[in-house]
Amino acid sequence: MHESPKSMPPPSADSVHVLLKQALHADDRPFLLECLGNQDNKVITNSVSQLSAADIFKLLDSLISIIQLRGAVLVCALPWLRSLLLQHSSVIISQDSSLKALNSLYHVPLVWY
Numbered sequence: 001m002h003e004s005p006k007s008m009p010p011p012s013a014d015s016v017h018v019l020l021k022q023a024l025h026a027d028d029r030p031f032l033l034e035c036l037g038n039q040d041n042k043v044i045t046n047s048v049s050q051l052s053a054a055d056i057f058k059l060l061d062s063l064i065s066i067i068q069l070r071g072a073v074l075v076c077a078l079p080w081l082r083s084l085l086l087q088h089s090s091v092i093i094s095q096d097s098s099l100k101a102l103n104s105l106y107h108v109p110l111v112w113y
Helices: 013-026 029-036 041-049 053-069 074-093 096-107
Strands: none
Touching: 013 029, 013 041, 013 053, 029 053, 029 074, 041 074, 053 074, 053 096, 074 096
């Protein structure tokens, strides 16, 4: 008799933070997209709050790239971008290159709710 596999609980806020950092450091887009698939606001807020300055810029660049592609994953990226901007705006605006990257979003036709 085979046992049915136990369903694994969704990743916690702490584990997504670790996975997110690993994805950013490895420049692993599929792994990053898996992290972005978590849409729990508590998880997003906690994960983004623990990023180093270098990771903030890596995530920002990745999110902007994803948003510019305008695929289905766009929906996953927007809450993460919102949290990143709310929590780390002072770090982000300190870099001219980040401001230029954010300005590129003006050319992406989006409907913001």
